[in-house]
Amino acid sequence: MKSFIALALIGFSTLAAADELQVAQPQPVVEHYTYATNLDIAKVISVSPTDDVCEVVPAQMTYEDHQGQRHILEYRVMGNGCSNG
Template identity: 55%
Template sequence: MKLSKFALVLILASLGAPAFADDSSATANTPVETYTYDTHLDIKRVISVSNVGDECGPVPAQMTYEDSRGQQHVLQYQVMGSGCSNS
């Protein structure tokens, strides 16, 4: 009985694996857009945001998001690094 439940779970888990593989390949093929003040943003869901470096000053960051039509975008923009201190 336990073996059949384990086999069923294993089969169900393997069916979902291709869905995750397709998502990562879609991100790799998505062109990177550079943010400007004129950029119209249609963000329905944020998928990922890159880590900010330990530098003092502006550093590039990227956000991967899905728009209201379900299309994936990668947006590059500038943020202040987290390495500045007031000491």
């Protein structure tokens, strides 16, 4: 009886440990934005910070589409370092 209880506890602990493991998903390929790009953005996960320069710089947005697939979109944005005076 003790061995049965021990086996049951080992089985439950193995199942609990398997639930805590996260399967590593491959990093998505960086897609480059063009005006012809069709965007399907359901949830924005992160946006890279914009540099403090007065020129156009690359930025990246990580998002999920409506099917739950993760994407990384690279686009161009004006830097934050320009002043009006």
